[in-house]
Amino acid sequence: MERWKGMLYLFGAFTLAGTSVITAWLLNGKLGAFTITAISLLLALMILVPMRLQALVRTLRRRAGTNWRQLLLQAVFGMFLFRMFMLFGLSHTSAAEAGIITGATPAITVVLASLVLKERVNRFSLLGIASTVSGIILIQGLFSQDYSFTVQHLIGNVLVLCAASSESVFNILSRMSSTKNDGRSQQPVDPVVQTTLVSAIAFLLCLIPAGFEHPLRSLAGIAWEEWLALIWYGPFVTALAFVFWYAGIRRCDASTAAAFSGMMPFTALVLSVVLLGQRAGVEQWAGGLLVAGGMVLIGVNQKRIGGERNIGKSGLNLNTAKRT
Known part of the structure; x- marks a missing residue:
């Protein structure tokens, strides 16, 4: 039941992450x-902090140095670098292509899970x-007869790929x-508290570079549509x-998360x-199908591994019962 809850989450x-591209x-x-x-994170913090203020204070009192390093790394890769690469990438490529390229996330996650977490890869x-790598290559239009190399377009897609890697x-x-927390039998950190801490760290990382972009003058010049987008980007997407x-x-394990990350490019x-109203050409849709196929294969792999684990546990219980 817990695993099904995890997959639903x-x-x-x-x-929601898929809407961040738009x-x-x-x-x-x-x-x-x-x-x-910075503004989207600030709006998110305005919702998160009052929601779990007491739990946040308790967590701050008992967090160790190692945990702070973990939170810093999560903030750097999950919020700061991901958004920077995505925002700069969208300056040179379309939202449709960016959405498809984020489909590389499952494949990259599986590779990292194998190397770092020692999760099995079959x-x-x-x-x-x-399939995912082939799809990304096809999206670039390299095999099209009227293909013309555009450095800016390629740079945009590479930056989006860096966002997927982050x-x-x-x-x-x-x-x-x-x-690690499960292994140490520590009380798990509340998801809202963990989101608050990571958002606060990412917000602090953005403050200094945002100051060079004349934020007050820029914010004064945007319309209500942009404010609505910022509100969505903060409390909802963040x-x-x-x-x-x-x-x-x-x-759930990292491979399960990899399979579900396919919702991001699809959305x-x-x-x-x-x-x-953007159009995706034949090669883009074909590349998207290959990326989607890669996600399905990774998801099937996770389902098979989950079944084997259940069988292994059943066998272990049966052997234990025989011994007793």
């Missing part, structure tokens, strides 16, 4: 990248990774933190999505076509 987290595209060019991140995972590193860091994420990752692609 992860579904919500990555669906929100960032709407705000891009109206405000500086660091200003967008042929389904390898096929999923190969998201994958964040996934692994979160799982490592959850596993606060709610990360609360769902921390609630889900403590119940971004659909919204970019429906809301923004």
